[in-house]
Amino acid sequence: MPATTTIPDFAxxxxxxxxxxxxxxxxxxxxxVYLASDKGLYYFDQHFxxxxxxxxxxxxxxxDQAAVGEISHSYLSSPxxxxxxxxxxxxxxxxxxxxxxxxxxxxxxxxxxKNGQYDGPFAAALEKFPRLLxxxxxxxxxxxxxxxxxxxxxxxxxxxxxxxxxxxxxDEVFAFLGARRLELPPADLKSRMPAGRPRxxxxxxxxxxxxxxxxxxxxxxxxxxxxRSIVVRQALYRPYKDDRPTVDPALAAELRQGFADEVLxxxxxxxxxxxxxxxxxxxxAPAADRSQPFPGR
Numbered sequence: 001m002p003a004t005t006t007i008p009d010f011a012x013x014x015x016x017x018x019x020x021x022x023x024x025x026x027x028x029x030x031x032x033v034y035l036a037s038d039k040g041l042y043y044f045d046q047h048f049x050x051x052x053x054x055x056x057x058x059x060x061x062x063x064d065q066a067a068v069g070e071i072s073h074s075y076l077s078s079p080x081x082x083x084x085x086x087x088x089x090x091x092x093x094x095x096x097x098x099x100x101x102x103x104x105x106x107x108x109x110x111x112x113x114k115n116g117q118y119d120g121p122f123a124a125a126l127e128k129f130p131r132l133l134x135x136x137x138x139x140x141x142x143x144x145x146x147x148x149x150x151x152x153x154x155x156x157x158x159x160x161x162x163x164x165x166x167x168x169x170x171d172e173v174f175a176f177l178g179a180r181r182l183e184l185p186p187a188d189l190k191s192r193m194p195a196g197r198p199r200x201x202x203x204x205x206x207x208x209x210x211x212x213x214x215x216x217x218x219x220x221x222x223x224x225x226x227x228r229s230i231v232v233r234q235a236l237y238r239p240y241k242d243d244r245p246t247v248d249p250a251l252a253a254e255l256r257q258g259f260a261d262e263v264l265x266x267x268x269x270x271x272x273x274x275x276x277x278x279x280x281x282x283x284x285a286p287a288a289d290r291s292q293p294f295p296g297r
Contacts, residue, residue, distance in 0.1 A: 006034075006062040008055075010069035010093040010177055011085065013145070014076025015135050017107040018099040018159045024071050025188060026170050032179035034062040036070040043070075044085050045078040052088065067093075067177035077135045079144070086148040094145060095173060098266070099159035100278045101136025101259045106247050108132050123251055133258070139265035146269070156270055160277060256280065 012020060024039045036058040041047070043055040062068045075081040076096060085092050099107070109125045109132060112118040118125055126132050145154060155176040162169045166189040171181055247255075259280075266274040 006056075006059045006068055007089055008036075008059055008069045009089065009091065010067050010095065011075065012069075012071040012073065012095040012097075013081070013085075014073045014096060014141070015098060015104060015138070016073040017104050017111065018073075018097040019162045020071055020073045020097070022162065022166070023095070023097070023170075023173065026173070026184060027071075029184075029188070030174065030179055030182050032066040032174075033177065034059065034065040034068040039071050040073070041070050042072045042074060044072070044081040044088075045074055048080070048084060055088075066179045069093075069177075074135075076141045076145075077131070077137070082145045082148050090149075092149070092153065093177065094149065094154045095176070096142070096154060096156040097159055097162065098138050098156065098274075101133075101138070101263070102247065102252055102255045104136055104159075105132040105255070108135070110245065122245075122247060133255070136259055137262050139262045139269055142266075142269055158274070158277070 012023060014020075021039065024035065027033045028035045038058065041055065041058060043050065047054070058070070059068055075085070085094075105126070106122060109118070109122050109129075112125065112129065118128070120128075142154075142156070155173065157169060157172065161172075167184055170184055174181055263275045263278060263280045266272075
């Protein structure tokens, strides 16, 4: 590993659509935490070929903060990221937040629609974008990390916790990272990226193109700030109110059946009745069903 003054010692690894932007803002404003300016470095999965110095360069300005790290929500479901992180820094502290998997998949789908990346129905999107379902296989993904890291290095929380009490959620994260408790201002306790529709499809598409251009031309820090700006997002998108789309009940039931074994296994992995909280059956699916986790898909 190339010499550097600061080695990152924590990473939020997933999942997506579970408050990662909210957490980024909470950590970015903490004096004891140095956070890479880009939300989503994706070094350990998408950009590993760039080499370790490329990654370390994102932390050149870090000082003596209690915690130095990044947020890349795809690491949890990446088959390769865990082993790469363990080799890079065996002491890496890992943050995880889980959301009921059907709700997470549908929120991810709405984000695709909002950003103009897809305009078809949810059922068809499940076929076109495998990540919608794969990122919800939490027990499988977590076990891969538990085979590499001691349980004490994983802080696993639930999106339900964030919704119920954002300050308490932040307090637990700060404590895990060795940072002092920080009272968050009221504005920072609100949702950062609620689902919504573009106010103008053309303007939203233009903004997306500008964002990609900024990334290619090295303006990553500016791009990150703009993407996380509430003012910018409110200008581009209208949050759903009573018109928020919903999942067809029959499809939701099918998906929950497919996720049942994963959710039930979380109870023992986390030592917490997640299946009860999310309303899953206490009885596991038959073995034949587990070989085909999502019937008909």
